[in-house]
Amino acid sequence: MQLDLLAQGPPQTPQDPPDEVWGVxxxxxxxxxxITLAASILSFIILGALLVLDKNRGEAVSAVGAHVRFLQISLGVMIASGAVTIAGYFV
Structure with a gap:
């Protein structure tokens, strides 16, 4: 009698995992x-702090500090790589 109550059949199809799996x-x-949201917010706070600390802000573009140049390039790469995903969402 107890086995009848505890026994469960297999999923209806192999593509449908149990609800517990979906929950986990x-x-x-x-x-x-x-975690991703917190990391992105933290990265923009750090970017703003580094821009404040950049000593060559008022000079020519070629005089920008190396760490600020790295952040500008990485921000551009992040925006460029996300453009395909955003465009795919709207198409």
Missing amino acids: VWVWLQYGLW
Whole structure:
């Protein structure tokens, strides 16, 4: 009698995992979302702090500090790589 209550059949199709699996995956995706959001906010705060600390701000573009140049390039790469995903979303 107890085996009848505890026994579960296999999923209806191999592509449909149990609800517990979906729940665990969803929780981990939410953790990843919050970690990514916190990292992006922190990176912009650090970028702003480095721009404030840049001593060559008022001079020619070629006189920008190496760390600020690296951040400008990495920010440009991040925006350029995200453009395809954003364009794909609207198409």
